Amino acid sequence: xxxxxxxxxxxxxxxxxxxxxxxxxxxxxxxxxxxxxxxxxxxxxxxxxxxxxxxxxxxxxxxxxxxxxxxxxxxxxxxxxxxxxxxxxxxxxxxxxxxxxxxxxxxxxxxxxxxxxxxxxxxxxxxxxxxxxxxxxxxxxxxxxxxxxxxxxxxxxxxxxxxxxxxxxxxxxxxxxxxxxxxxxxxxxxxxxxxxxxxxxxxxxxxxxxxxxxxxxxxxxxxxxxxxxxxxxxxxxxxxxxxxxxxxxxxxxxxxxxxxxxxxxxxxxxxxxxxxxxxxxxxxxxxxxxxxxxxxxxxxxxxxxxxxxxxxxxxxxxxxxxxxxxxxxxxxxxxxxxxxxxxxxxxxxxxxxxxxxxxxxxxxxxxxxxxxxxxxxxxxxxxxxxxxxxxxxxxxxxxxxxxxxxxxxxxxxxxxxxxxxx
Amino acid sequence: xxxxxxxxxxxxxxxxxxxxxxxxxxxxxxxxxxxxxxxxxxxxxxxxxxxxxxxxxxxxxxxxxxxxxxxxxxxxxxxxxxxxxxxxxxxxxxxxxxxxxxxxxxxxxxxxxxxxxxxxxxxxxxxxxxxxxxxxxxxxxxxxxxxxxxxxxxxxxxxxxxxxxxxxxxxxxxxxxxxxxxxxxxxxxxxxxxxxxxxxxxxxxxxxxxxxxxxxxxxxxxxxxxxxxxxxxxxxxxxxxxxxxxxxxxxxxxxxxxxxxxxxxxxxxxxxxxxxxxxxxxxxxxxxxxxxxxxxxxxxxxxxxxxx
Numbered sequence: 001x002x003x004x005x006x007x008x009x010x011x012x013x014x015x016x017x018x019x020x021x022x023x024x025x026x027x028x029x030x031x032x033x034x035x036x037x038x039x040x041x042x043x044x045x046x047x048x049x050x051x052x053x054x055x056x057x058x059x060x061x062x063x064x065x066x067x068x069x070x071x072x073x074x075x076x077x078x079x080x081x082x083x084x085x086x087x088x089x090x091x092x093x094x095x096x097x098x099x100x101x102x103x104x105x106x107x108x109x110x111x112x113x114x115x116x117x118x119x120x121x122x123x124x125x126x127x128x129x130x131x132x133x134x135x136x137x138x139x140x141x142x143x144x145x146x147x148x149x150x151x152x153x154x155x156x157x158x159x160x161x162x163x164x165x166x167x168x169x170x171x172x173x174x175x176x177x178x179x180x181x182x183x184x185x186x187x188x189x190x191x192x193x194x195x196x197x198x199x200x201x202x203x204x205x206x207x208x209x210x211x212x213x214x215x216x217x218x219x220x221x222x223x224x225x226x227x228x229x230x231x232x233x234x235x236x237x238x239x240x241x242x243x244x245x246x247x248x249x250x251x252x253x254x255x256x257x258x259x260x261x262x263x264x265x266x267x268x269x270x271x272x273x274x275x276x277x278x279x280x281x282x283x284x285x286x287x288x289x290x291x292x293x294x295x296x297x298x299x300x301x302x303x304x305x306x307x308x309x310x311x312x313x314x315x316x317x318x319x320x321x322x323x324x325x326x327x328x329x330x331x332x333x334x335x336x337x338x339x340x341x342x343x344x345x346x347x348x349x350x351x352x353x354x355x356x357x358x359x360x361x362x363x364x365x366x367x368x369x370x371x372x373x374x375x376x377x378x379x380x381x382x383x384x385x386x387x388x389x390x391x392x393x394x395x396x397x398x399x400x401x402x403x404x405x406x407x408x409x410x411x412x413x414x415x416x417x418x419x420x421x422x
Numbered sequence: 423x424x425x426x427x428x429x430x431x432x433x434x435x436x437x438x439x440x441x442x443x444x445x446x447x448x449x450x451x452x453x454x455x456x457x458x459x460x461x462x463x464x465x466x467x468x469x470x471x472x473x474x475x476x477x478x479x480x481x482x483x484x485x486x487x488x489x490x491x492x493x494x495x496x497x498x499x500x501x502x503x504x505x506x507x508x509x510x511x512x513x514x515x516x517x518x519x520x521x522x523x524x525x526x527x528x529x530x531x532x533x534x535x536x537x538x539x540x541x542x543x544x545x546x547x548x549x550x551x552x553x554x555x556x557x558x559x560x561x562x563x564x565x566x567x568x569x570x571x572x573x574x575x576x577x578x579x580x581x582x583x584x585x586x587x588x589x590x591x592x593x594x595x596x597x598x599x600x601x602x603x604x605x606x607x608x609x610x611x612x613x614x615x616x617x618x619x620x621x622x623x624x625x626x627x628x629x630x631x632x633x634x635x636x637x638x639x640x641x642x643x644x645x646x647x648x649x650x651x652x653x654x655x656x657x658x659x660x661x662x663x664x665x666x667x668x669x670x671x672x673x674x675x676x677x678x679x680x681x682x683x684x685x686x687x688x689x690x691x692x693x694x695x696x697x698x699x700x701x702x703x704x705x706x707x708x709x710x711x712x713x714x715x716x717x718x719x720x721x722x723x724x725x726x727x728x729x730x
Contacts, residue, residue, distance in 0.1 A: 077693045081481055102696060106482035190586075190674055246565035248586030248675035381694070390694035398676035401588075412500070419495075 031061040035321040036089040037068045040076035045345070049338045057328055064321055084108040088315030090322040096130035096307040097378035098216070098385055100138060103311075109138045110312040115323055123350045124330060126368070127307050130378055139311035140326045143339055145346040146364030147197060147304040147379075150273055151266035152259060153288040155182060163290040167205075167233070170293050174242050177265050184242040186264035188250030195396035196380035196389065197268055200304050201292045203230045208299030209374035216383040218421030222392075222413040231410075233295060235403050248401060256280065268292070270306065271346060274360050289360050291367045302374030303367060306382060307349065391416040468709065475702035481690075485699070492703035501677050502704070505685040508592050509661070509711070512681060515596045516603060516660035520652050523607025524645075528637075530608070531615045541612065548605035556669030559598035560585065585671050588678035595679060599666050603659055607652045614648030615641075650722075657715055661708075682708045 041050040047070055054068045069089070071079060080092065084103060094100055094109075103109045116137045121128055127141045156162070156173075159180055164170040174184035189195045203212050207226040214220045215227065237243070244258050253276065258264040260280040267273060277287055294301060310329055312322045328334060335348035341356040347365055348355065355365045368376060381389035395409040440447075475492055479485035496502050530541050547555065562569050565583040574580030584594035618641060626640040642649075664683045667673060673680040673688060680688070682704055688694070690701025 074693075078691060085482065102480060102482060106480075108482065191672060192674070246581075246583040246586050249563070249565055249583055250586075386694040386696060390688075394674075394676045397674065401675060 031064045031321045031324055033064065033318050033321065035064055035066045035091065035318050035325065037066065037091040037325070038076075038080075038083060038089040038093070039068060039070050040073045040093045042070050042072045042076075045343065049343045052343075053329065053334065053338060056334075057325055060328070061321070061324070084313050084315070088313035090312065090316040090318045091325055092311050092313055094139065094309055094311050095378070095382050096127060096139070096141060096309050097382040099378070099382040100309070100311070101133065101385065104133050104138050108314055110314050110316065110319065111136045111138060112140070112312060112323065112326065113137045115140065115326055120327075120330060123332065123352055125351065126305075126376060127349050130307055130376075131309065139309045140330045141307045141309050141349040142329050142335065143344055143346045144305045144307040144349055144368075145271040146367050147201070147268070147270050147292075147306075148364070148367065149266050149268050149290050149292055150259075150277065150360075151288055151290065152262065152282075152286055154286045155262060155265045156288075163288075164293045166293050166297070167295040171236065171240070174237065174240060178241060182262065183244045183258065183264040184237070184240075184266060186244050186255045186258040186267050187247045188252045188255030189247045189397045189400060190249060190251050190254075192390075192393035192397055193379075193381055194252050194255075194269075195400060196393045197270075197304065198234065199230070199392075199396050200377060200380050201268065202234050202295070203227070204302045204304075204374065204377065205292060205295035205299065206230045206233055207296070209302035209377065212302070212377060213375075213383065216380070216388075218388070218417055222410050222417055227410065228406075231399065231406055234399070235406075238400060238403050243400065248397060270304075271360055271364055275345065284359060289363050291371055300374035301372055303372040303376055304379050305347075305368055305376045306379040385420055388417060388420045471702045471705050471709075474698055475700075475706050477699045479698040480696040481698045482696075488699070492700050495700070496703055496707070501680065501685060502682075504677060505680045505682045505704075508679065508681045511592055512596060512599075512660040512663050513657065515593070516599065516656055516663075517653075519600050519603035519607045519656050519659075520649065522600070522604040523609075523652065524611050526604065526608045527611035527615060531612065545605050545609055547602040548609070550602065552602070552665040553669050555598055555602055556666045559594070559601075560670050563594055585679075586675055588675055591671055591675065591679040595663075595666050595670050598670065599659070599663060603656060606655060606659075610648050610652045610655075611645065614645045618644045654719055661712055661715075682711075 037054065039050050041047055050068065050070065054066050058064065058066050076093070080094065080103075083089065084092070085106075085108060088108075094103070100109060113136045116124075116128070116131075120140075124131075124141060127144065128137070131137045131139055131141065151163075155177070159176050159182075161173045161176060162169075164173050177184050187194050187198070200212070203215065206229050207215075211220060211226055215222070215224075220226070244255065244264050247255065252269070252273070255267070256273070256276055257280070259267050260277065260282060274287070278284075291301070291303075310326055312319055312326065316322050330350060332348075332350045332352035335350040336353040338344055339346050339348040339353070339356065339361075341358040341361065345356070345358065345361070347361060347368065351369075355361050377383055381393065384392065392413055395413050398405060399409055474485070476487060476489060477485035478488050478491075526544055530537065530544060561567075563571075563584040565571055565581050565586065570584070571581040574582065582590065584590045622640055622644065623636070626636055631640060662683060663681055664687070667679055667681060667684045668687075671679045673684050677685075686701045686704040686708065689697050689704065695701065
């Protein structure tokens, strides 16, 4: 069935780019009935992208009635638990990595390994691992984005600083900024996960990708010497006063003005921070990006690149159409289109897609495809089980305020880990 | 009465049984829908959540019976004690709304031009949604741009990071909660003051009572019903202090502003929570605490009825 599907679809997606709706009869596989999609792409730009995809898919399959329900992104995270078991749609958004584990374990996501033929596996190689559990794939990716240090180039130029190449120059840059009354980094830890980003990078650079993955999988103890080394590196920055004061009171958006006003010079963040920074008036001359530099030269660089995905719930009524939709979503043309600068403004997962001309997207693409030999992590709260992530990120926040409590924090995390991973 | 079990075998007798018991049964029939739904949506879930609290359950898979393990873990959970401590602080400090409301009510209980406008302005915070109250106070407390720290700066103090500092955060949220709660108590007392008997005031005045003595010995005893209601709504308000915490701090920094209801939500229902059993165990503890208050209220109401 799949081979029958692939050929016409590939032809179709090409057609969809060029013409209107005259190609409905050109494929042998007719999709009929209803296709119910629940999506969490509720912000304006993602919403338009989702609606555009549905429209194009409907044009390809005129007999198919696609019913799209967009749910607020935050509310979706709790609602998915209910609708997957009570009222499952045919297609649902979610995240890659450990975040999908509870649903896979409970048998609520359908095994879609048959979609992942050799062609798709080659095109989506970078995230195949994050979609795989026990050797089977449970969804497809549609976008991801890089993390890294976004900084005020004009401030760096003013104080004669260059993008740091290693940990020493990273700290030296910071010291210069502090001497001039500018904080090195803005951050808002009210919702905890921003601190998770710092831990990810410090741990990936100190102990490497494999160690980091073992830690989030519960195979390394939180009281391990390696973890302590990560926190020791972190503490160097905290003791310098590198981060803005009172970060516990701010969300990540509320921390942006410090960078816009020039009170802080940089932000370790995902690429989604670029849009609000530009809206706040920073030009591309003022704003730039660098990859988090190496700390331990013996470990390979690895990056965070959270991947957003589509899945088919096990209770789907129209799995055939759902699989066709997933296939359509992953096509190179579609991924180029939806990740363009005027759409999602993120990176396509499909290796054959082209990246938008945007300078941050291009740098991010290079970072992920060439300068991340260690591997690509999802993000702390997607790699670690949700419960562990919550306890740990709370610990990170506490550490940033009271670094002296480290022993107590690590013991608490270890105790939680022993219960959670059993 | 033996026929009562077989009412429809002899229609004639059945009717007479109905006639005989009509008066006794009718109230129960009218109450039946209420009782049924109360049992289904209130009583039954109480036992259900106690049952869930004996299991390890992620809300998706099969629940696994683990006995009292959830409670044993709760007993050693520092986050639980932090929440419990905060609950106590909330209960105590929230009661400040009662005297504050009383004094605003006494102050506003006079006839000057435009008093209705002033009364409604004082009542205004209670009309606004708790979410808005939370947001307004969050901005007010903002360590960099907030009004509080600007004002503190004028007198050479601060900046104080109220919502980001574990030492102040709970008090900061309670202060925000007191704003609407005081207005609520005020309106209760204003209506109560309308019912104060002017003759007793007159009599008190003739006997030379004024000021505090008048308030304490003549006015307050007559306000007892209002005080009782104010006490009840304030205690309940303190125990369900969920929305302000969720809006203002999300339980942070590092869980220092959590109360039991928020911790329960976080553990069982939030983005990172998958532990229905543990959440249910917290709910049971919270239920027991509430039960103490409810029992006290019921008892004192019963006593009052009896005295009458």
